[in-house]
Amino acid sequence: MLIRTHDLGVTAGETELFSGLELAVGGGECLVVSGANGAGKSTLLRCLYGSQAPTSGSVSVCGGQPDERSARFRRRVSVVFDDSALFDELTPRQHLDLLSHSFGTEVDLGPVPAPDVPAAELSAGQRRRLLLHAAVARPHDVLLLDEPERALDADGREWLEELITTSVTRGAAVVVASHHTPLTDTVADYVVAL
Numbered sequence: 115m116l117i118r119t120h121d122l123g124v125t126a127g128e129t130e131l132f133s134g135l136e137l138a139v140g141g142g143e144c145l146v147v148s149g150a151n152g153a154g155k156s157t158l159l160r161c162l163y164g165s166q167a168p169t170s171g172s173v174s175v176c177g178g179q180p181d182e183r184s185a186r187f188r189r190r191v192s193v194v195f196d197d198s199a200l201f202d203e204l205t206p207r208q209h210l211d212l213l214s215h216s217f218g219t220e221v222d223l224g225p226v227p228a229p230d231v232p233a234a235e236l237s238a239g240q241r242r243r244l245l246l247h248a249a250v251a252r253p254h255d256v257l258l259l260d261e262p263e264r265a266l267d268a269d270g271r272e273w274l275e276e277l278i279t280t281s282v283t284r285g286a287a288v289v290v291a292s293h294h295t296p297l298t299d300t301v302a303d304y305v306v307a308l
């Protein structure tokens with residue numbers, strides 16, 4: 115299993131978001147996390163990435179405790195959490211060149227729109243397409259996506275389904291937090307409702 119949790123729980127303030135969560139996601143599998151606004155979907159993803167400590171229980175990702183500060187961990191785990199992970203002054207082409215350079219492998223432009231426009235000038239959907247393409251095109255064992263359908267148009271949502279399927283087919287363990295039922299129906303091997 116690439117992702118495993120045992121008795122995982124998070125309490126925010128006075129509110130218990132989830133408790134006793136037992137998850138196991140292997141390579142080539144996709145787990146969708148569903149739930150209402152505020153249910154704790156993003157919180158769970160942050161626990162899997164090591165950017166938030168759980169209140170109780172344990173998490174193992176790629177055989178160890180997740181740690182977003184570890185370069186070794188980040189090389190194996192690809193994430194799209196929000197749109198802040200872009201450099202405003204760099205274009206999509208430059209972002210992907212940077213990625214190619216840091217992974218020592220060719221990350222092509224693919225269908226990324228507006229390849230020569232600085233990220234600061236891209237629309238929300240264009241930014242999201244760049245982030246999603248980059249996350250799946252680079253080598254990864256685990257893929258964590260937080261509401262990836264956000265800001266995408268109908269074509270973009272269809273393309274997103276293909277991206278997730280590609281990652282799963284290549285053997286990654288994928289966890290997607292989503293409200294979007296058609297996406298869940300298409301990509302989920304398992305669903306956990308918070």
Ligand SMILES: Nc1ncnc2c1ncn2[C@@H]1O[C@H](COP(=O)(O)OP(=O)(O)OP(=O)(O)O)[C@@H](O)[C@H]1O
Pocket residue numbers: 126127131149150151152153154155156157158
């Ligand atoms: N940094 C924080 N400090 C304190 N409480 C937080 C923090 N981040 C989130 N919360 C609280 O934790 C709860 C769960 O938030 P979370 O973002 O995980 O929910 P979500 O299911 O992803 O919601 P949405 O569908 O709206 O994105 C919310 O009640 C929220 O107010």
